[in-house]
Amino acid sequence: MPLGTRKVLITEPMSTVISIENLWKEYRLGVLGYGTLRKDVQSWWARLRGKEDPNLPVDFQGLNRNGRTDRIWALRDVSLDVKDGEVLGIIGRNGSGKSTLLKIISRVTAPTRGVIRIRGRVASVLEVGTGFHPELTGRENVFLNSAILGMSISETRRKFDEVIDFSEVEKFIDTPVKRYSSGMYVRLAFAVAAHLNSEILLLDEVLAVGDRAFQEKCTQKMNQVKRAGRTILFVSHNMESIQNLCERAILLDRGRLKDISSDVGHLVRDYLGQDPS
Amino acid sequence: MTETNPIQQPKASSLVSPIGAGTDEWTIIIRPRSHWFDVSLAELWQYRDLIRLLVRRDFVAQYKQTILGPSWFLIQPLLTTLVFTVVFGRIANIPTDGIPDFLFYLSGTVCWGYFSTSLILNADTFVANAGVFGKVYFPRLVVPLSVVISGLFKFLIQFGLFLIFFLYFFLKGSSVGLSIWAIALPLLVLQMSLLGVGCGILVSSLTTKYQDLRHLVNFGVQLWMYFTPVVYPLSAVPESMRVVLSLNPMVAVVEGFRLGFVGVSALNGKYVVISWGVTLAILLIGLARFNSVEKTFTDTV
DSSP states (O other): OHHHHHHHHHHSSOOEEEEEEEEEEEEEOSSOSOBOHHHHHHHHHHHHTTOOOTTSOGGGTTTOTTOOOOEEEEEEEEEEEEETTOEEEEEEOTTSSHHHHHHHHTTSSOOSEEEEEEOSOEEEESSTTTTOOTTSBHHHHHHHHHHHTTOOHHHHHHHHHHHHHHHTOGGGTTSBGGGSOHHHHHHHHHHHHHTOOOSEEEEESGGGSSOHHHHHHHHHHHHHHHHTTOEEEEEOSOHHHHHHHOSEEEEEETTEEEEEESOHHHHHHHHHHHOOO | OOOOOOOSOOOOOTTSOOTTSSOOOOSEEEOSOOOSSOOOHHHHHHTHHHHHHHHHHHHHHHHHHOSSGGGHHHHHHHHHHHHHIIIIIIISOOOOTTSOHHHHHHHHHHHHHHHHHHHHHHTTHHHHTHHHHTTOOOOTTHHHHHHHHHHHHHHHHHHHHHHHHHHHHHHTTOSOOOOGGGGGHHHHHHHHHHHHHHHHHHHHHHHTTBTHHHHHHHHHHHHHHHTTTTSSOGGGSOHHHHHHHTTSHHHHHHHHHHHHHTSOOOOOHHHHHHHHHHHHHHHHHHHHHHHHHHTTHHHHO
């Protein structure tokens, strides 16, 4: 099969586009950094005099002078390689660290320990429509949103017709988005994200929005993106779309990488088995 | 905020392929903490289109939301100057170095307006953009930069207004005249911009930790104005107090502007040097704080 051989030749050096090494992420609960100046001065003054910090949470007084005991590790020692052109599903219960992982890869927050190396541009669609300004028209928002996601004006201009076409809001493109219906809003936002020129696409629950027909369209678009050779990291609670779209999946459990498998169906069954919800 | 340092070096794990197998051209490397001071100008340059669009958005949004639209840029300094002229000029009879009082107050108002707006808007950077910052990465410094650039446009419009009045008083034969120092205007504008960004990002970094500061900003800026020769000339300040007052970098800026464009000021070189020193110090501290906050602030807000 000459065709098959050729394909193998092209894809054989499956290079790593995301390399995650021993990633840890810690969040602080209880004692947030978001206090008031008065409290900080109070605590500092109390410590200076050797007294008990009046702002410590009661349960922790015996444990830690600084009240820093209530920390949680959202990610614990996660190591993972993502290959070029791969669609990787990420599943796990709420709070297992799925979104945290995507947030760190998209550089919204920094890891506590560990290193991630990435080849290519990353675009995250953690929540569609982020950065839309209600007073601006659909057209203006497409440009602004694309720029926020890292595209230049000329790149957006080239893709503009495609985006509008996909979003089906052509008629209202010069209307301020505050007058859009929520469906139109979401369609336009997803269209912008799906047409980004990034090599790596991060999707967090994006398919949870829109009506059935639009979800269908999104799935098609994702398949198209996949065929174009882009790498996708896909977080979803929808096991059906995970199984349909992903070639490989990882299962996170309380911050740990519990399992990683190319047999996505098996992984999903395993996950559903351990958690009957 | 205590930060956890990378205690252990990443050790090779079975899941990770050995780094180096033709993989040395990584585009992004994410590590726990950056150096306390690393502003990537190259990266900011990559996002220049975003800065452009944000500046545009500021104008368009403001234009669309109000009936009078962009004429607010002119009404605001005019009304302020008018009130100052009546209250401080006519009622309180504060001397204005022999300059027509309207022009005197207008010069102060235009400079102070640019600086204070930059400060107040930038002080809100993290809180106002928490939604976007929590979802998408871009160099956070893009936001303060765009605020200062759109402020600069407003300043230029207001400066045009000032020039019109200047011309009016000049032709009327009042004691006003350009001096050679007018050529220092770009430097004054640069200093105001740096100071506006510096103070703004310093406050915004602190507001992620201390909520109180948000309420203090507007109030603080109002008080700050009274320690700046906006409604009085530096020459009215006792000699002994001038050095202390010049620690406020805006003193030299406002007086420098007057020296250039109305030709009278009690400014001297020492105050200018102090003023630049303080400006750069604030800017550096601001950038350092901003850098350390921007990476993890989404965890705390």
